[in-house]
Amino acid sequence: MxxxxxxxxxxxxxxxxxxxxxxxxxxxxxxxxxxxxxxxxxxxxxxxxxxxxxxxxxxxxxxxxxxxxxxxxxxxxxxxxxxxxxxxxxxxxxxxxxxxxxxxxxxxxxxxxxxxxxxxxxxxxxxxxxxxxxxxxxxxxxxxxxxxxxxxxxxxxxxxxxxxxxxxxxxxxVAGVFTADPRVVPLAHPLAALSYDEMLELASQGAQVLQTQAVLYARGAGVAVHARSTFDDEPGTVVRDDVRSSDGPVTAVALDSHITKMALLGVPDTPGVAAYVCEQLASSGINIDLVFQAVSHEDERADIALTIADSDRDKARGILTQVLKDLGGRQLLVDSEVAKVSAVGAGVRNHPGVAATMFRALADAEINIQMISTSEIKIACIIHRHEAQQALNRIHAAFNLEDRD
Amino acid sequence: MxxxxxxxxxxxxxxxxxxxxxxxxxxxxxxxxxxxxxxxxxxxxxxxxxxxxxxxxxxxxxxxxxxxxxxxxxxxxxxxxxxxxxxxxxxxxxxxxxxxxxxxxxxxxxxxxxxxxxxxxxxxxxxxxxxxxxxxxxxxxxxxxxxxxxxxxxxxxxxxxxxxxxxxxxxxxVAGVFTADPRVVPLAHPLAALSYDEMLELASQGAQVLQTQAVLYARGAGVAVHARSTFDDEPGTVVRDDVRSSDGPVTAVALDSHITKMALLGVPDTPGVAAYVCEQLASSGINIDLVFQAVSHEDERADIALTIADSDRDKARGILTQVLKDLGGRQLLVDSEVAKVSAVGAGVRNHPGVAATMFRALADAEINIQMISTSEIKIACIIHRHEAQQALNRIHAAFNLEDRD
Missing domain, CATH: 3.40.1160.10 (Acetylglutamate kinase-like)
Incomplete structure (x- = not known):
């Protein structure tokens, strides 16, 4: 071999x-x-x-x-x-x-x-x-x-x-890819296998086992990647195509505590405003993760909320202060006391009940959801940072991730 | 330029x-x-x-x-x-x-x-x-x-x-090539120029300004080399072809204190003995500097003396102990309390009096010469190591090296 x-x-x-x-x-x-x-x-x-x-x-x-x-x-x-x-x-x-x-x-x-x-x-x-x-x-x-x-x-x-x-x-x-970060979720355990797409979602959510560019290259080249520990002989995790890694819809959960939420309040509700905000940040090399726009019907003004990495906070604050002025907006809110919890799994796309299960788990713990983002294989919620650890454990349990293997 | x-x-x-x-x-x-x-x-x-x-x-x-x-x-x-x-x-x-x-x-x-x-x-x-x-x-x-x-x-x-x-x-x-090592000879001063051959003799005598292989390459390629100090703007020393660096026959003097003298006493005075001794050392990678053979007419036996680097001493002692046995010699002497003083200059070849001047300078200081080696541009003497500093200063003075420039 x-x-x-x-x-x-x-x-x-x-x-x-x-x-x-x-x-x-x-x-x-x-x-x-x-x-x-x-x-x-x-x-x-x-x-x-x-x-x-x-x-x-x-x-x-x-x-x-x-x-x-x-x-x-x-x-x-x-x-x-x-x-x-x-x-x-x-x-x-x-x-x-x-x-x-x-x-x-x-x-x-x-x-x-x-x-x-x-x-x-x-x-x-x-x-x-x-x-x-x-x-x-x-x-x-x-x-x-x-x-x-x-x-x-x-x-x-x-x-x-x-x-x-x-x-x-x-x-x-690290002994491979886990159902969750074991420092946060004690019941987390290593996965035998997961797909490139699941790994990409987990990599961008803060799991540091394999780098995003490397996973993209592996997916493009069709190379199966074994993530293993130098310090034991366990098989680790295989990342490859079309893997059915689990019985349930969710393979793993992830937490990213290094994000900041920013909100522009009272900006005009006209086409192109959200695009303008995103362009201004992107042209300074700032990656935006989630974006959310809400319209108030009383005064025809909109609120735009987005999340960025903590490390871009000061730069983004400067840019958005100017953007608020340009747009004649009311206020800029900056909140670093937030975190993102995500449920990732190739089965998310085929299981309409996944989002409901996740929201229910957070609601039962009286954890407020500030923003929601979904993709075909992921559901992410922005919550208060102090509740993140509890939230991750609740979601991990709600999808029965501790029961696998 | x-x-x-x-x-x-x-x-x-x-x-x-x-x-x-x-x-x-x-x-x-x-x-x-x-x-x-x-x-x-x-x-x-x-x-x-x-x-x-x-x-x-x-x-x-x-x-x-x-x-x-x-x-x-x-x-x-x-x-x-x-x-x-x-x-x-x-x-x-x-x-x-x-x-x-x-x-x-x-x-x-x-x-x-x-x-x-x-x-x-x-x-x-x-x-x-x-x-x-x-x-x-x-x-x-x-x-x-x-x-x-x-x-x-x-x-x-x-x-x-x-x-x-x-x-x-x-x-x-170092500010170039000196008439002598200034730490040994306080009156030494930098030379404006000297020839490749002079530099080669000085390099092998212990002057560390330019490496022997580099000087050989420069001579072969005809590249003039300027040895200068990083810490001042002095012109330094030019090493090039056919330079007349001085009025007198000697350009510089050098001292090598890291040598050991070895002597095989009472070996047969037959052709090939010296060659055999040298071959045995050379095959172990030991460079011999000076070799001297004296014949005692009383018993038809010869004494062979040679000098090597101090760092080869233990290896050479082992080899020559065996050689002495092979040849039926009487005794092996090992003396590390020696040093080599050399007078180097392109003018040596044309000035028959150079050797006499050097020997006279040492004799006047009551310094005993143990071995002598000459080349076209060098005269070297093996003396007692404790007298080396005094000897170098005497020779430096005898050739008026402090008066130049």
Whole structure:
């Protein structure tokens, strides 16, 4: 079997961990598999390199920041290859350019355009384990480019697709994808499988197991992704197409506490107002999650409410203050004491009763719903942040998620 | 003018130093020059990376050690390029492979085989300062290779040759090549110029300004090398062909205190004995400096004395103990309380009185000469280590080296 294994920075943070991971790889080889390894930078390396650049320059050139950060993964790959070799497992490190990973050249957030797998195939044919730097590739002009956050997952999935690998395993300090964050919902447990779409909804809802871009790439390439823990031998969670992961309509629930609600009160109820608000935020790079518009029939004025990430709050407040003025609105409300709870499942689209079950669970706990958003596979509610933990447990229970497996 | 400037690790050890060096480069550009910069790894980076590998593996694979160590210069180049850009001097980092530096692929001690300067020329044509990683290139199989000690000097000289640069400046914390080590000879002063051959003799005698391999490459390529200080604007020393650096026959004196004398007493006085001794040491990678053979006419036995680096002492003692046994010799003497003082100058070959002047200077100070070695441009004497400092000052004075300029 041809297996791609990706190990994140927290799995490589100490000498002991590097040796432990090398032993896992060696075992996989000894079981008769061909293995390609993808590594992130070790521990805090990337943050340390950023700090070194900040000591010198306030806004470093993106090309040079990429050249600098890419060295973290190069060090990981070289150290892992020499550790494997010392264990008697022939291994060879590959930088992004050596592994044939070609990107669109967008520094700091490059997209993989093609993987030329010849060099990796040649190593595999020699019985050598290629150890590839995650997070990087080479742009059209020959410059090193990094892929942005979560880029090492993407590297592993792209290589698995290019090599037509049998498995793509993403190792981290989490044992897979859970029915809910176990720190919030004690009865949460790992899922054996879920679909790409479910994973995408969960990723954007705050579950940090697999990065959104990586899941999108996996869905496009049809690569099944195994999310597993570096620290045990449990099977973890498989993310793949058309999975029927559960009997019920809901697969998992998610919580995002890092959001802020903003509301423009008393703006004109005319076409294009909501579009104007959204455009102003989008042109500053602010992602809007939920949008809700209500019309008051008394004075023909409307209220527009939306949610954004907490980190965009100050920027958004400045923009919306101006927008309120432009529109002749009455008031801008900013509320960071909110959270979003979501129920995600491929079965949501076919089960009209899902929304009712969720709202009933919140109502029984006397939790007020401020905003609602639905998609084919998700129902999300904005509630008060202090009630979020209780809400998530109630919803988890309402869909019998603790009873599975 | 097209100038190649190389900055060593001690010139880049702190944030302040990196900014200082960037300012020097910017000034050179503002004076109307085109500049190519070559950088070493910053401060202790290389030693830190070696320590990290040693934590994991005892004998790391040479290929992976190269991949690991090369990241130190990559970080330097990226940080320097972003610092230059922040100063308004457009700059771009180049790894060895990006700069077109091709080696023979010998990991850890690769030799530069060719430099394809197209990428650097393209950057220069755009008004961009290329910042190239020293110490590394790419082998025939696409692997990163390092050049060994002093490799960054070699990188700068090879690039200067490939670009047909007008100047090649090697910056360090030393103000050039001196008539003697100023820590030993207070009256020593920097030389304006000296020949490649003189520099080679001085480099092998312990002067650490330019590395031997780099000087050999410069001589072969006909590149004039300026050794200058990062910390002042003095002109430094030019190393070039056929220079008449001085009025007298001797240009500089050198001291090497890190040598050991070994003597095999009472070995047969037959042809091939000295060759056998040297072969045994050479096959273990031990360089012999001076060799001296004396024949005792009483018993037809010979004494063979030689000098080696202190660092080879224990290995050489083991080999020569066996050699003594093989040859039926009488005794092995090992003496580390020795030093070598040398007088170097292109004029030595044409001035028969040079040796006499040197021996007279030592005799007047009642310093005993244990061994003598001469070449066309050098006279070297082995003396007792405790007398070395006094000897060097005496010789320096005897050739009037303090009176120049």
């Amino acid at each position: 041809l297996v791609v294994q990706k190990y994140g920075g927290s799995s490589l943070a100490t000498t002991e961990l590097v040796k432990h991971v090398a032993t896992k790889i060696t075992q996989t080889v000894q079981q008769g598999n061909q293995v390609v390894v993808v590594v992130s930078a070790m521990g805090d390396t990337t943050d340390d390199l950023i700090a070194r650049s900040e000591d010198l320059v306030t806004n470093p050139v993106a090309r040079e920041m990429d050249a600098l950060l890419a060295t973290g993964e190069m060090q990981s790959a070289a150290l892992m290859a020499m550790t494997l070799s010392a264990q008697g497992t022939p291994a060879r490190s590959f930088s992004g350019w050596q592994a044939g990973i070609r990107t669109d050249g967008e520094h700091g957030k490059a997209r993989i355009q093609a993987v030329n797998p010849e060099a990796l195939q040649a190593a595999l044919a020699e019985g050598i384990v290629p150890v590839v730097t995650g997070f990087q590739g080479i742009g059209p002009d020959g410059a090193v480019t990094t892929l942005g956050r979560g880029g090492s997952d993407l590297t592993a999935i792209a290589i698995a697709a290019a090599l037509d690998a049998d498995r793509c395993e993403i190792y981290s300090d | 097209l100038v190649v400037q190389k900055y060593g690790g001690s010139s880049l050890a702190t944030t302040e130093l990196v900014k200082h060096v960037a300012t020097k480069i910017t000034q050179t550009v503002q004076q109307g020059n085109q500049v190519v910069v070559v950088v070493s790894a910053m401060g202790d980076t290389t030693d830190d990376l070696i320590a990290r590998s040693e934590d994991l593996v005892t004998n790391p694979v040479a290929r992976e050690m190269d991949a690991l160590l090369a990241t130190g210069e990559m970080q330097s180049a990226a940080l320097m390029a972003m610092t230059l850009s922040a100063q308004g001097t457009p700059a771009r980092s180049f790894s060895g492979w990006q700069a077109g530096i091709r080696t023979d692929g010998e990991h850890g001690k690769a030799r530069i085989q060719a430099v394809n300067p197209e990428a650097l020329q393209a950057a220069l044509a755009e008004g961009i300062v290329p910042v190239v990683t020293g110490f590394q290139g790419i082998g025939p199989d696409g692997a990163v290779t390092t050049l060994g000690r002093g490799g960054s000097d070699l990188t700068a000289i090879a690039i200067a040759a490939a670009l047909d640069a007008d100047r090649c400046e090697i910056y360090s914390d």
